[in-house]
Amino acid sequence: MSGSDWLSHLVQMIAITGRPEIRCTYGAPWRVTWPQSGAHEIPYHVVLKGRAIIEDPKTETARELIEGDIVLLPHGSAHVLHDGSGHTPGPTQERQDPAGLTFSENDGQGEHLDMLCGRFLIGPPHDRLIHNYLPTNLVVRTMKGHHETGSGSASNHLASFVGLMREEFTSDKLGGYAILNALSSALFTLVLRAASESEEAPAGLLALVGNPRLAPAISAMFADPARPWNLPELADLCSMSRATFMRHFQDKLGFSAVELLTDIRMSLAANELKKPGVTTEAVAEFVGYRSVSAFGRVFAEWTGMRPGRWRRLARESRSD
Numbered sequence: 001m002s003g004s005d006w007l008s009h010l011v012q013m014i015a016i017t018g019r020p021e022i023r024c025t026y027g028a029p030w031r032v033t034w035p036q037s038g039a040h041e042i043p044y045h046v047v048l049k050g051r052a053i054i055e056d057p058k059t060e061t062a063r064e065l066i067e068g069d070i071v072l073l074p075h076g077s078a079h080v081l082h083d084g085s086g087h088t089p090g091p092t093q094e095r096q097d098p099a100g101l102t103f104s105e106n107d108g109q110g111e112h113l114d115m116l117c118g119r120f121l122i123g124p125p126h127d128r129l130i131h132n133y134l135p136t137n138l139v140v141r142t143m144k145g146h147h148e149t150g151s152g153s154a155s156n157h158l159a160s161f162v163g164l165m166r167e168e169f170t171s172d173k174l175g176g177y178a179i180l181n182a183l184s185s186a187l188f189t190l191v192l193r194a195a196s197e198s199e200e201a202p203a204g205l206l207a208l209v210g211n212p213r214l215a216p217a218i219s220a221m222f223a224d225p226a227r228p229w230n231l232p233e234l235a236d237l238c239s240m241s242r243a244t245f246m247r248h249f250q251d252k253l254g255f256s257a258v259e260l261l262t263d264i265r266m267s268l269a270a271n272e273l274k275k276p277g278v279t280t281e282a283v284a285e286f287v288g289y290r291s292v293s294a295f296g297r298v299f300a301e302w303t304g305m306r307p308g309r310w311r312r313l314a315r316e317s318r319s320d
Helices: 006-014 127-133 154-170 176-197 206-208 215-223 231-237 242-253 258-271 280-286 292-303 307-319
Strands: 018-025 032-034 041-049 050-056 063-066 069-072 079-082 092-096 102-104 112-122 138-141
Touching: 006 127, 018 176, 018 231, 032 307, 041 050, 041 063, 041 154, 041 176, 041 215, 063 069, 063 138, 069 176, 069 280, 079 280, 112 176, 127 258, 127 280, 138 176, 154 176, 176 215, 215 231, 231 242, 231 258, 242 258, 258 280, 258 292, 280 307, 292 307
Parallel strands: 018 102
Antiparallel strands: 018 112, 032 079, 041 069, 041 112, 050 063, 050 079, 069 138, 092 102
């Protein structure tokens, strides 16, 4: 892994996994309501065929999704998906296959939709990184116009990826659900990469990393978080003055560089504290703290508990 590969560092740190849950095959009119998800869950939807409208009741915003679109909801927000006709939908029927995937269908005769719905699971307490640094809704369009096709683009890779998921869904081959689980886990990383490379990168971490002037600092913090970084050093990496760097960073991210570095360090510390035989002193040093008491104080502010209690709970969870 190269030092500049911030996304691999992030995904490894937060230990994210994915699983497909429901395949929706509807004819219009149809409507599905999704409640607020748990703190460590990120719902996702992949439009395999057809189109859908996704609405956020909280922000009163709506967006059309078309074939190949992938939507992630990093904050687990409640949302509604529907066909956009405004007509009253009929009942749906659900059945479950032996592998555990639910199939939801209706008798609608209108425009056909085929959609995969699932969720990503984040190991606690890493949901803080997701909630603070990713947007509420993240939509990536994989089907580009002919003039935009490029074999190396992230969206092009995603289009092939969605095609592979569709093939696994429609075949009865052995191991199909296991393959879908593996593809689902990789989907998170592919969507974030595509979003960060897009011309309209969303706010937060993805927009910041897509900014060529600020990217060196964030890559450095992810690659070597234990280093005693200071603002002049980070600003020098970006060829900026300290004041300019601080202003650009805060404007793009909504958080300071020091806050991001602390979040990275505490996420790593939470992982290290789970390892048998690793002392709190060793963990403090591993994430760049010379003082164990200073580390303990910051960790308690970040997680709501002291390192020793976090370690005990993690040990009890493993034994359960």
